[in-house]
Amino acid sequence: MQNWYEKTRAKTEYIYQEIIMHDFVSELMQATLDKDTFGFYVNQDSLYLSEYKKALVGVGSKCHRAEDTQFFYESATGIIQVEDALHKEFLEEQYKNTTPSPTCELYNSYLARIVNNESVEIGAAAVLPCFTIYKEVGDFILANQENRDSNPYQAWIATYASDEFAQAVKQAINIVDTYALTASPESLAKMEEVFIKTSKLEWMFWDSAYKQEQWKI
Numbered sequence: 001m002q003n004w005y006e007k008t009r010a011k012t013e014y015i016y017q018e019i020i021m022h023d024f025v026s027e028l029m030q031a032t033l034d035k036d037t038f039g040f041y042v043n044q045d046s047l048y049l050s051e052y053k054k055a056l057v058g059v060g061s062k063c064h065r066a067e068d069t070q071f072f073y074e075s076a077t078g079i080i081q082v083e084d085a086l087h088k089e090f091l092e093e094q095y096k097n098t099t100p101s102p103t104c105e106l107y108n109s110y111l112a113r114i115v116n117n118e119s120v121e122i123g124a125a126a127v128l129p130c131f132t133i134y135k136e137v138g139d140f141i142l143a144n145q146e147n148r149d150s151n152p153y154q155a156w157i158a159t160y161a162s163d164e165f166a167q168a169v170k171q172a173i174n175i176v177d178t179y180a181l182t183a184s185p186e187s188l189a190k191m192e193e194v195f196i197k198t199s200k201l202e203w204m205f206w207d208s209a210y211k212q213e214q215w216k217i
C-alpha cells in the first residue's frame, strides 16, 4: 500500500515541477541570481523561519508520542542554528528589513491558523512541505549544477542537500504517515488540503522573492 506522503506528494508533482523550473531556482543553481534578489530572499526567509519555528513548537506540543514532540522541538531549535549560520553568511546589513512581504505574512499566518485551530495530524501535514520541498530543491540543484566549487550560494545549497537535513525530512514524513494511518476520512481530506496549500505557498515564496514583492500600498 502506498503511504500517505507518497500519495499526496504525487498529487503535488506539478507544484514541484513549477518550483524547480522557477527562475529563482534556475538562477540560484547557475549562480546568475541577482545578489539583491538573494538578499531580499534571505531577509524574508529569516522572518519566515522565526515564525515557522513557533508553528513547529505548536505541532510538537500536540503530539501524542514523546519522540514526536522531541522531533518538532529539536527541529525548531535546529532552525535557529540554520538561521544564524545563513544570516552570518548572506544577510548583509543593507538587506535587513523587519517587514514581512505579503506572501511571507500569508504563509506564516496560514500556518499559525492551521496549527492553532486544527488537530495535530493536520498541523503536521501543513508544516511538512517546508521540509520536503527544500530537501528536493537542495538535491535537485546539487545533482544538476556544474559550479559546486564556485557558486556563491553553495553554503545555502549544501544546507538543504545535507544528510542531516535528509534525516530530519525522513522523520517528519514518518510522523505524518503514522498519523495518517489512524486519521478519520475528514482529517485525511483536510491533511491533503493543507499540504497542497502549503506546497503552493512554497512556490509563492520563491516567486515573491524573485519579484521582491512589496505591499501594494
Ligand SMILES: Cc1ncc(CO)c(N)n1
Pocket (backbone or CB within 6 Å): 045, 048, 049, 129, 130, 131, 134, 202, 205
Ligand atoms: C519558505 C521556506 N520554506 C522552507 C524552508 C526550509 O527550512 C525555508 N528555509 N524557507
